[in-house]
Amino acid sequence: MVIGAGRVGTAVAVLLARAGHSIVAATGRAQTRERVRHHLPLTRFVSSTEAADACREAGGVLITVPDDRIAMVCAELAVDGAFHRDQHVLHLSGSVGLGALAPAEQGGAAVASVHPLQSFPDVEAGIARLPGSGIAVTAAAPGPFAFAEALATDVGGLPFSLSDQAKPLYHAAAVFASNYLVAVEAVAAELFAAAGVSEPLPLFEPLARATLDATFRAGPARVLTGPAARGDVGTIARNLEALRDQVPDAVAPYVELARVAAGVAARAGRLDAEGLRRVREELDRWT
DSSP, rough: OOEEOOOHHHHHHHHHHHHOOOOOOEEEEHHHHHHHHHTTTSSSOGGGGGHHHHHHHHHEEESSSSSHHHHHHHHHHHTTTTTOTTTTTEEOOOSOOOGGHHHHHHTTOOOEEESSSOOOSSSSHHHHHTTTTEEEOOOOSSSHHHHHHHHHHTTTEEEEOSTTTHHHHHHHHHHHHHHHHHHHHHHHHHHHHHHHOSSSHHHHHHHHHHHHHHHHOOOOOHOOHHHHHHHHHHHHHHHHHHHHHHHHGGGHHHHHHHHHHHHHHHTTTTHHHHHHHHHHHHHHHTT
């Protein structure tokens, strides 16, 4: 049973169905009905008022609603008697703890969470990307963990254990790895355009791709370049003066990322103590 069959929930359900699992029912908003009909033609779509009855028929329930609604949805289903013993209830959030599923556990169900370390721009992309991706598995007991781990394996993922307490930090790491990577490239595109480079994305794509590929091949500390890593204070000052005059909103991100870059270089032994001091001193002038 899938509660809230959006992009992620539907992609996971499709892969589970391909692995031999029976997806007995799915629920969601109005547009979800067509998504389920298209991707899960053998799955019954039920309304929110029918969701608890459908849950009672299912041995496993995936709650795939947005993070901030997981606890509320679980509580509402529990009030309607959706959960029982010999049932597993999981959510797919990387930041929300198992406490959100407490009403299901109180109803007798075993609870866990699985979080695909992958982005899902649409259902088709999710189906293609999820196999081979890491999937964080969180559970408080061996039985629920084994069940969740098996589901992660069945969709083609690479399961790994994640403690409940570590989830917010883990999710912050995922934000840096994905969302903020996009944000940095968006700033780069804006700055190239401000410098008079028309259609900049195709022009700096080779640089960005080569850097990212090298990062995963050799590690961030060995690949990092740039003025902060070199201790090139003059270039940092010229960069920041240009940003101040032309794109002032980019000054603060530049300063903070330069601090991070200098720290990485120093810890790797590529920037000595004096160089680090000079970089920090220059950056402090801009804060």
